[in-house]
Amino acid sequence: MQYALCGVDNRVWEAADFSRLPSAQLSQYRDSLTCVECNALAWFRRASTHGHPAHFCAHHESTCQLKAEYVPVDNDQGDGTEVVDQIQSSGDIVVRLSDDQGGDIDVVERPPVPVGPEGQGGRTHQVRGRDFLSNQQFSLRRVLHRLVQSPDFRRSASTISFFRPDGRQLIHGQVRDVTKAFSEITNEDDGAAKFFWGPITSARRTDDGKIWLNSSPQYQSVSVVIFDDIADRFLDAFGIEDLDDLAGAHVLVSGRCAFSGQRGIKPIIWCGALYQIVIRRYRAANLTVAG
Numbered sequence: 265m266q267y268a269l270c271g272v273d274n275r276v277w278e279a280a281d282f283s284r285l286p287s288a289q290l291s292q293y294r295d296s297l298t299c300v301e302c303n304a305l306a307w308f309r310r311a312s313t314h315g316h317p318a319h320f321c322a323h324h325e326s327t328c329q330l331k332a333e334y335v336p337v338d339n340d341q342g343d344g345t346e347v348v349d350q351i352q353s354s355g356d357i358v359v360r361l362s363d364d365q366g367g368d369i370d371v372v373e374r375p376p377v378p379v380g381p382e383g384q385g386g387r388t389h390q391v392r393g394r395d396f397l398s399n400q401q402f403s404l405r406r407v408l409h410r411l412v413q414s415p416d417f418r419r420s421a422s423t424i425s426f427f428r429p430d431g432r433q434l435i436h437g438q439v440r441d442v443t444k445a446f447s448e449i450t451n452e453d454d455g456a457a458k459f460f461w462g463p464i465t466s467a468r469r470t471d472d473g474k475i476w477l478n479s480s481p482q483y484q485s486v487s488v489v490i491f492d493d494i495a496d497r498f499l500d501a502f503g504i505e506d507l508d509d510l511a512g513a514h515v516l517v518s519g520r521c522a523f524s525g526q527r528g529i530k531p532i533i534w535c536g537a538l539y540q541i542v543i544r545r546y547r548a549a550n551l552t553v554a555g
């Protein structure tokens with residue numbers, strides 16, 4: 265879309281004008297954009313990123329007139345069908361984390377092991393041990409997909425267990441307790457073992473090599489920090505060539521949540537391991553400037 269409202273100066277910006285802002289100002293403003301119609305979180309795309317003119321995108325409300333259709337990058341459909349999710353919503357959820365859950369995890373090395381009855385419509389049931397046959401196996405990517413899509417899942421009392429690559433349990437509890445939206449993080453989450461999720465509006469790499477993923481004031485300006493020693497592998501794993509490509513993506517991450525900023529209220533999540541994070545990127549299904 266061509267216009268977006270910036271919460272910093274409370275002005276409606278045209279995309280080309282916005283792109284000509286001084287870089288420091290643009291960096292600040294781009295984290296505070298919303299749709300002029302529905303107030304949903306919006307983000308800015310530079311002209312050069314995908315060969316299109318500078319434009320804004322947003323996670324519009326379903327009723328928004330400016331609504332555009334977005335499809336996940338990498339054909340990521342959440343690796344499961346909604347129908348199956350409904351049917352099996354009562355089982356415990358097991359998530360086996362791995363270092364390679366980035367971009368292509370859904371198309372490589374699916375274990376040739378029992379997947380239940382034939383014809384379950386694309387269900388990708390990753391059963392890796394006999395002990396877990398009665399559980400639902402989710403990838404971290406799928407957990408993020410469900411959190412984004414389903415308020416019922418966010419409030420679910422289903423038990424979910426996350427296991428590290430070495431098999432040790434990382435986090436265990438009810439979905440509603442151990443996952444937390446950026447907008448709902450409180451002081452009680454300081455240091456808590458949880459998965460946090462929300463949308464990113466910008467990303468940048470600092471001189472010390474860390475990557476900062478930033479969200480908007482609507483989401484408490486949460487930042488996720490990827491430590492420098494895993495930053496390059498993070499970019500590789502998710503096929504990120506330009507940090508601007510992360511604008512509008514959803515992230516699900518576990519890591520130490522601490523509070524920072526002048527008033528000590530800005531949540532920062534420190535991510536030190538690749539298996540603790542997954543990204544879901546989007547591109548416009550039918551990319552037009554007016555979209």
Ligand SMILES: [Zn+2]
Nearest residue numbers: 299302324328
């Ligand atoms: Zn909108």
